[in-house]
Amino acid sequence: MSLQYPEWIWHNGRIKPWAEATTHVMSHALHYGSSVFEGIRCYQTANGPAIFRLTDHNKRLFASAKIYDMPMPYSLEQINQACREVIVANGNATDYLRPVAYRGLGGFGLAADTPTEVAVATWRMGQYLGASVxxxxxDACVSSWQRFAPNTIPAGAKAGGNYLSGQLVAREARRLGFGEGIALAATGLLSEGAGENLFLVFDGVLHTTPVSAALLNGITRNSIITLARDAGIAVVERDLPREYLYLCDELFMCGTAAEITPIRSVDGRQVGEGRPGPVTRRIQELFFGLFDGRTPDRYGWLEPL
Ligand code: PMP
Incomplete structure (x- = not known):
């Protein structure tokens, strides 16, 4: 992804020029992966710019920090406000927010009590997996890399170190010419994409892998489950074996960056008709409808700037 840097960033309590948001090379996070972060989208809606589930994302940021016993020097409301401020500072021309909290400089060793630093960046993401996907x-593939076992690294935290796994999966897939990679859990059952949750459709019913399958409990996943059930589409969370990827009628990935991306083939096997099917289209309509007003925002997910 080529990135055009915006002018301003929020770092350790204030808005500053992008180039000034620096940290020391001996920061704990750089050596040990000890950061937690979020990815959040800002949409231009019928009622002006809105950050999608800002509070839920930042609650997950605090949950990730809690898992790693990382003290947060700001309140949830302060981080929410930093997200709003950095978008406004950059002229409301960006669509993606990246709050990140990390162990900074202070002592040596794994258990060092380093101060937590926090930044909130924003940039223009557009479509993460490529234009018009x-x-x-x-076209996706199952990765030769598996997700970490649940008693090793907690998948429920959105921590920087987890994305070593995601990088292996995503880079292998791209190298082999696929749009994205899907990982199995250590159990051998389906987990999730490199940075996306999975939904399979069988006979009009949505099936998604459970949080016990070493995946991040995605906010887009939760939004889809809610929107689908409200629209009378059944959803089941269940363990799924790899071959179901080949046998389902429809398949899509979801996440803040990927939004709702249909998958037309896996490992060279066509999925369904090889194009987005009716349930996928309906879910896309319901989801994107939140932003142009076709879907009512029943749960207050659109948080104004
Ligand atoms: N799984 C992983 C590994 C991810 O990185 C993401 C993106 N945050 C997701 C799933 C989807 O989560 P969300 O819908 O909250 O963005």
Missing amino acids: VESGI
């Missing part, structure tokens, strides 16, 4: 879909 939300309409056309991608």
Whole structure:
């Protein structure tokens, strides 16, 4: 992804020029992966700019910090406010927010009590998996890399170190010419994409892998489950074996960056008709409808700037 840097960033309590948001090379996080972060989208809606589930994302940021016993020097409301401020500072021309909290400089060793630093960046992301894939879909593969076992690294934390696994999966998939990679859990059952949750459709019913399958409990996943059930589409969370990827009628990935991306083939096997199917299209309509007003915002997910 080529990144055009915006002018301003929020770092350790204030808005500053992008280039000034620096940290020491001996910061704990750089050596040990000890950061927690979020990815959040800002949409231009019928009622002006809105950050999608800002509070839920930042609650997950605090939950990730709690798992790692990382003290947070700001309140939830302060981080929410930093997110709003950095978008406004950059002229409301960005669509993605990245709050990150990390162990900074202070002592040596794994258990060192380093101060927590916090930054909130924003930039223009557009479509994460490439132009127009939300309409056309991608070809995916099952990775030769598995997700970490649940008693090793907690998948429920969105921590920087977890993304070593994601990088292996995503880079292998790209190298082999696929749009994205899907990982199995240590159990051998389906887990999730490199940075996305999975939904399979069988006979009009949505099936998604459970949080016990070493995945991040995605906010987009939760939004889809809620929107689908409200629209009378059944959803089941269940363990799924790899071959179900080949046998389902429809398949899509979801996440803040990927939004709702249909998958048209896995490991060279066509999924369903090889194009986005009716349930996928309906879920896309319901989800994107939140931003143009076709879907009522029943749960207050659109948080104004
Ligand atoms: N799984 C992983 C590993 C991710 O990085 C993401 C993106 N945050 C997701 C799932 C989707 O989560 P969300 O919908 O909250 O963005």
